[in-house]
Each structure stands twice: as C-alpha cells, then as structure tokens.
Amino acid sequence: MPGKGLSAYELVEAIHRGEIKGLLSICFNPIVSLPNNNMVREALEKLEYYVAIDFFLNDTARHADVVLAGALHEEEEGTGTTAEGRVVKINPVVTPPGDARTDASIIIELAHRLGAGDKFPYKKSEDIFNELRVASKGGTADYFGITYEKIVKNYGVFWPCPSLDHPGTPRLWEDRKFATADGKAHFNPAPYRPPSEPTDKDYPVVLTTGRVVSQYLSGTQTRRIGRLVDPYPEPLLEIHPSLAQQYGIKDREIVKVKTRRGEAEFPAQVVTTIRKDTVFIPYHWAGPKSANQLTIGTLDPISKMPEFKVCACQLIPTGVQAPPSSESKAYQSA
Amino acid sequence: MASEPVKNFNQEMEFFVDMQRCIGCRACEAACAECETNGEEPMIHVNYVDRAHSVQTTVQVCMHCEDPACANVCPADAIAKDSNGVVHSANTSLCIGCSNCVMACPFGVPKKMEAAELMMKCNLCYDRTSIGKKPMCATVCPSGALYFGPREEIQKKRPHSTPVNTFKFGNQTVNTKVYVMMPNGSTELRVH
Numbered sequence: 001m002p003g004k005g006l007s008a009y010e011l012v013e014a015i016h017r018g019e020i021k022g023l024l025s026i027c028f029n030p031i032v033s034l035p036n037n038n039m040v041r042e043a044l045e046k047l048e049y050y051v052a053i054d055f056f057l058n059d060t061a062r063h064a065d066v067v068l069a070g071a072l073h074e075e076e077e078g079t080g081t082t083a084e085g086r087v088v089k090i091n092p093v094v095t096p097p098g099d100a101r102t103d104a105s106i107i108i109e110l111a112h113r114l115g116a117g118d119k120f121p122y123k124k125s126e127d128i129f130n131e132l133r134v135a136s137k138g139g140t141a142d143y144f145g146i147t148y149e150k151i152v153k154n155y156g157v158f159w160p161c162p163s164l165d166h167p168g169t170p171r172l173w174e175d176r177k178f179a180t181a182d183g184k185a186h187f188n189p190a191p192y193r194p195p196s197e198p199t200d201k202d203y204p205v206v207l208t209t210g211r212v213v214s215q216y217l218s219g220t221q222t223r224r225i226g227r228l229v230d231p232y233p234e235p236l237l238e239i240h241p242s243l244a245q246q247y248g249i250k251d252r253e254i255v256k257v258k259t260r261r262g263e264a265e266f267p268a269q270v271v272t273t274i275r276k277d278t279v280f281i282p283y284h285w286a287g288p289k290s291a292n293q294l295t296i297g298t299l300d301p302i303s304k305m306p307e308f309k310v311c312a313c314q315l316i317p318t319g320v321q322a323p324p325s326s327e328s329k330a331y332q333s334a
Numbered sequence: 335m336a337s338e339p340v341k342n343f344n345q346e347m348e349f350f351v352d353m354q355r356c357i358g359c360r361a362c363e364a365a366c367a368e369c370e371t372n373g374e375e376p377m378i379h380v381n382y383v384d385r386a387h388s389v390q391t392t393v394q395v396c397m398h399c400e401d402p403a404c405a406n407v408c409p410a411d412a413i414a415k416d417s418n419g420v421v422h423s424a425n426t427s428l429c430i431g432c433s434n435c436v437m438a439c440p441f442g443v444p445k446k447m448e449a450a451e452l453m454m455k456c457n458l459c460y461d462r463t464s465i466g467k468k469p470m471c472a473t474v475c476p477s478g479a480l481y482f483g484p485r486e487e488i489q490k491k492r493p494h495s496t497p498v499n500t501f502k503f504g505n506q507t508v509n510t511k512v513y514v515m516m517p518n519g520s521t522e523l524r525v526h
C-alpha cells in the first residue's frame with residue numbers, strides 16, 4: 001500500500017504555500033466542502049495547472065484549466081464497501097452520456113499519454129480490484145480472499161478475508177482477539193481539548209455548521225434536483241428566540257454573520273430546537289451562500305477532521321426581511 | 335358507482351400510520367413520485383408539525399374515508415369510492431379543477447395540480463394494492479411510520495399502541511379505512 005498522503009485540507013494549505021503546483025481531482029468540491037474557503041479559493045487560483053474530473057460541473061471545477069466528464073456510480077463497474085465492512089459488487093446499468101467516461105478509463109489514458117502506461121496495465125475493473133487484494137494482504141482490512149466471483153455468489157463478502165477459502169468476517173472480534181499488544185480490547189478515553197477559537201467579546205456567539213436532510217455533501221448532485229431543493233431551498237441561520245431577542249432579530253430577517261475569516265448573510269430561522277449560545281448554518285451551498293466562508297481550518301490532530309462544528313462569530317442584524325425562499329437560485333454558485 | 339371488488343385486493347392487509355415515528359426522511363415522497371401514474375408528483379405529504387419548537391415531522395396519506403367529503407362535494411362526480419373502500423383520485427376526464435375537494439377534506443389530502451388543472455391525491459397505490467402488493471411508501475419507510483400488513487403483526491410489534499380510525503372534527507365524525515396508531519386505550523382522535 002502507498003503511504004499516507006496529505007488530508008484534503010492540508011493539501012489545499014500546501015497548494016496555498018506554493019508547495020503543490022498541479023492538481024488532478026475526482027469528485028472534489030473543496031470550495032463548498034472545506035472550511036475557510038476564502039483561503040481555498042486563493043489556493044485554487046495559485047495552481048499552475050488543475051484538471052477536475054466530475055460527473056457534473058461543480059463549483060470548484062470553475063477554477064480548473066481542464067474539466068473531464070467522469071461517470072456516476074450507476075455507469076461504472078466495480079465494488080463498494082459498506083459501513084459494516086461488506087464488499088459489494090456494483091454493475092453499470094447505463095453508459096455515460098456523450099463524451100463522459102468512467103473515471104478509471106480517464107486515469108488509465110492519462111497514464112498512457114504521460115508515458116506511465118506500464119504502471120496502469122488494467123484491462124477491466126477486476127484487474128484493479130485484484131491489485132487491491134494483493135496490496136491489502138496481511139493488513140487490518142484484508143481483501144486478499146475476496147474475489148469478484150465470491151462477492152457475486154455470496155451477495156457480498158465482509159473484510160477481513162485473508163485467504164481464498166475464508167468465508168469473510170461479518171462480525172469483528174468474535175474470537176475476542178484484538179489487534180493490541182496484550183490482545184485485549186482497550187477503552188481509549190479521549191482527553192477534552194477546547195475548541196481552537198473560543199468566543200470572546202468581539203465574536204461572542206458559537207457558530208456550528210452541518211447538514212439538512214434533503215441535501216447531500218457539497219450539493220453537486222442534490223442542488224440540481226427540484227424535489228430535493230423544494231423542502232429547503234437556501235441556507236438559513238437557526239437561532240434561539242432568546243438570542244434573537246437580544247439582537248432584535250425577527251424570523252426571516254437577513255442577518256450578517258461575521259467571523260475572523262469571512263462574512264455572509266442568511267435569513268434567520270427562529271427555533272427553540274437550538275442552544276441559546278449557538279447558531280447553526282447548513283453548508284451545502286456555494287458562493288455568497290456558503291457557510292464555509294466562516295468556518296475555521298483547525299484540524300483534529302488524529303483524524304484531521306476540521307472544526308466545522310465550532311468557531312466564534314458575530315451577528316449583525318440588517319433589519320431587512322428576506323424575500324420568500326427561491327428554488328431557482330439554489331444552484332447559483334458565484 | 336361501486337364496481338365489482340377486485341379479487342386480488344387483500345382485505346387482510348391494512349394501512350397503519352404511526353405519525354410519531356416519522357423522521358422526516360421523505361423517502362415516501364420520493365418513492366411515490368417515482369410512479370408515472372401520478373405524473374411523477376408525490377401524493378403523500380411530509381410536514382413539520384411546528385418547526386419553531388420541534389423537529390418532529392408527520393406524514394399524511396389519504397385516509398380513504400367511509401363517507402368521503404372529497405367525493406361528496408365534487409360537482410363533477412369525478413371522485414369515486416370502490417367496493418374495496420379505496421377512494422380514487424379524480425377521474426381526469428371529469429375533474430374540472432374546482433378545488434372543492436381540496437377545501438373539504440378534513441385531512442388536507444387532495445392538492446390541485448395547477449399545471450394539469452386537475453386534483454390529484456393518493457389512491458392507495460391501487461395498481462399495486464389491487465394485486466396484493468404494498469403501497470410504494472410503505473415499502474420504503476425506514477422507521478415504521480408507514481406500515482401496510484396484517485393487523486395481528488402490527489399489534490405484536492407495537493404492544494403499547496392501538497389502531498384508531500375514528501376522528502372527531504368538532505361535531506363531525508369521520509371513519510376511515512386507514513388507521514393511525516395511538517396510545518393503548520384510545521378509541522378516537524379528537525381535533526378541536
């Protein structure tokens with residue numbers, strides 16, 4: 001297996017520092033999905049060459065030199081591994097439209113054109129899977145004993161599956177042998193670490209971000225589907241009535257939210273379902289509606305997950321009532 | 335108006351709606367909208383109960399009333415109840431889009447589809463239930479808010495709830511083919 005690379009946010013920071021000059025990305029929309037995205041935009045503008053592969057033109061791809069049309073899950077053959085560790089087969093039901101191609105075929109052709117074709121000798125998706133089997137042999141998630149044939153026959157095989165005659169492991173640790181020095185299960189208490197940006201008198205309110213049920217990730221797919229846009233067409237600022245009253249904020253009044261990294265305006269949604277010291281904004285939208293203009297780029301030292309859930313902000317009521325939610329603007333990105 | 339009962343409609347299979355179990359995923363709306371007979375519009379509706387104070391959602395299907403107000407107020411006789419007790423969506427060749435049914439239904443079910451100039455509502459997936467299949471929404475609901483099956487089974491699964499199909503709207507009593515699950519001991523649901 002190749003060694004660890006940089007996590008997504010660290011990679012963008014390295015671009016910003018000028019250490020990385022070229023980028024090839026697949027289904028990557030950091031201008032919506034990463035925190036502190038004013039920095040992300042600056043980084044993208046510094047890239048000397050950027051190739052974006054995605055099945056729809058996402059907001060980040062606007063910064064690319066070349067955009068290559070990739071394929072959806074429904075157009076590709078391969079495997080997926082579910083959250084329970086079950087490796088399942090994925091079969092194409094339709095072919096990619098127009099000049100769009102499967103991501104693997106794009107990568108293989110690029111490799112050939114760049115003179116590295118010998119390292120990408122794959123004829124079919126199974127050849128790639130077989131390489132993963134060998135690469136993961138002996139590891140925690142051992143795929144060696146999993147073959148396409150076995151997956152199809154058993155409706156999925158669970159890792160670890162170390163040998164061809166191994167049935168797979170639907171439940172881990174049933175043998176009560178744990179991968180620790182003494183073979184026992186360990187509880188790992190996580191020491192509390194305060195957020196990197198506590199509230200203070202200039203930025204007195206906690207800002208937390210997250211999702212709404214009708215949108216998915218950076219919205220590349222779901223902001224294009226009317227029925228998913230209708231239930232929640234634009235990001236709202238959830239605020240508790242007592243905090244709203246303190247600032248004189250009324251329901252659907254436009255509020256400017258400001259942090260040390262950026263500012264943006266959102267209509268208020270006054271609800272008692274949120275803490276009195278915290279406001280919430282969902283992050284699925286791009287451009288002026290993007291909540292990640294405000295969030296902080298501090299990473300968890302182990303998981304490298306950014307602190308999307310807590311930073312300090314200021315609320316500035318504008319006194320202007322927002323017009324009714326408009327679905328037509330949902331895909332607007334700049 | 336009642337036609338011969340469709341033989342394959344399994345009267346043992348009944349519809350039980352357990353509104354407090356709804357998690358607002360809208361899978362039911364998506365499944366309903368897959369159907370071409372609805373013009374790809376959902377005929378089931380998920381709403382917040384009171385978003386200012388709760389994230390609880392609730393789900394509304396046509397209750398298939400014994401004496402359907404929607405059909406009673408229809409000036410064009412476009413809405414018919416069949417002998418299986420299913421109240422059908424407006425007959426498209428008769429419906430004049432007057433919206434009387436929209437106003438009359440005590441459960442807020444029929445919706446006027448402005449683009450089509452027609453009323454459209456849930457018909458209990460008649461194309462499916464008439465051949466012994468479950469309505470689409472009940473096949474996808476992950477939380478058991480929508481359950482279509484034998485009564486004994488739901489009673490076994492939900493020992494603390496009882497199915498109720500009598501609703502009191504002021505002095506008006508409405509009995510329905512579809513049940514809602516209520517705490518044990520309940521016999522009717524009163525709306526004040």
Ligand code: SF4
Binds near residue numbers: 442
């Ligand atoms: S619930 Fe409404 S639409 Fe359904 S049968 Fe009763 S009155 Fe008609």
Ligand code: SF4
Binds near residue numbers: 475
């Ligand atoms: S599928 Fe079930 S849980 Fe989801 S919205 Fe519909 S009724 Fe509620």
